Amino acid sequence: MDEAGEREFVPDTFEEYFRARRDAVRRTAFLLCGDWHRADDHAQAAFVALHRHWRRIRDRGALDAWMRRTLVRAVVDESRRPWRRERFTSEPAHASSVPSDSDAVATRHVLVDGLRSVPPRQRAVLVLRFLDGLDVAATATALGCSEGTVKSQTAHGLAALRTVLGDALDDLRPAG
């Protein structure tokens, strides 16, 4: 659901939308929950829900927004269940294992571990803003909150991420 890929994409069929968006939805779900298997579960559940509502959705240009809301709601709801409740920590997550080069897999491990330590709503704001490339207004619309809330959640989320990762966050940034 990267922003560049969704511009003016209005699919005619569910299959067309699925084939165009499956990987992007998986990526968003992965950063939201931090686990590929759960990401698959959330992404599949969202697509199933979309398929069931497909004929009733009039604005096909708003499908990405609908999927984002569904995914975020599912992940946040899951985090509230006692048996899946996530633990927040102030311990640096693998900070010592940060490689000097920005290898994608290493980057994933470090950032995903760090994101796991960020509260779910703040994490959702960070993912929508920095992975999906939404601006403050679009993020607020996707999450059903005010722009002020998005701004404060972004600041708090980045602060939490920086607290957990420390200098590792700066080390991970691509050169140039």
Place this chain on the structure above:
Amino acid sequence: MTDVDDRELGALFRAAASDSGAPPPRFDHDSVVSASRRAAARRRAALAGGAVALFAVVGVGAAIGLPSSPGHDASTVAAPMLAPNPAAQPDARLDPGPPADAGSGQAAAEAAGAGAPPLGPGTAECADRQDRALRTIVEQVLPGVAGAPEAATTMECRPRGERGINVEASDGGAVGLLSVQYLPPGTVVALVPGAVSAPTASGGTVIVSSRASEEGAPAPFAGRLESTVAFLAPRL
């Protein structure tokens, strides 16, 4: 955070979410569609169960309430359940008016239909389905349909809430396919030869048709299509 910082963070997040090293997806289009249909089937089953429970509660309530009902009108609700079986009267003359054999039952049923709101459009889902609510009403006018097996149907999409049943009916020696369709207001279709239609109380259209299983053989309920439509129209 500056714009440069935002761009850097964007690149960092995209790198973290890249597909390299990620396991292959555990679902595809077909599995999503299958799961969606299973979920829809479960929902329909739950709704059907709820409807059965509601009918049971209403039936028990009516059975308890009838003996003490002082008025004549109140008894007409349950009268169709006690009406003689029209199918057992093969010489019924239905076209000119109410059939003599089913007179009291049909009159009572019509009274009940006039008092109850019309059924109207159903759900707008695509499914391989027979409409249970419609069938319940059809069985009131054609008791011979009760227990008749449902005819095989393919996946049907009824985006405007159309209703329909298709049953493999037998009527004496006549065997074939009996179809009843309810079309919501504004829906227009071409009638198949021999079909009978009428406007309904909800503004839609009811269509009844019957086709023999073998060419040249008599179709089931062929002589009762018009009276069936007349019975259904105020109830749909």
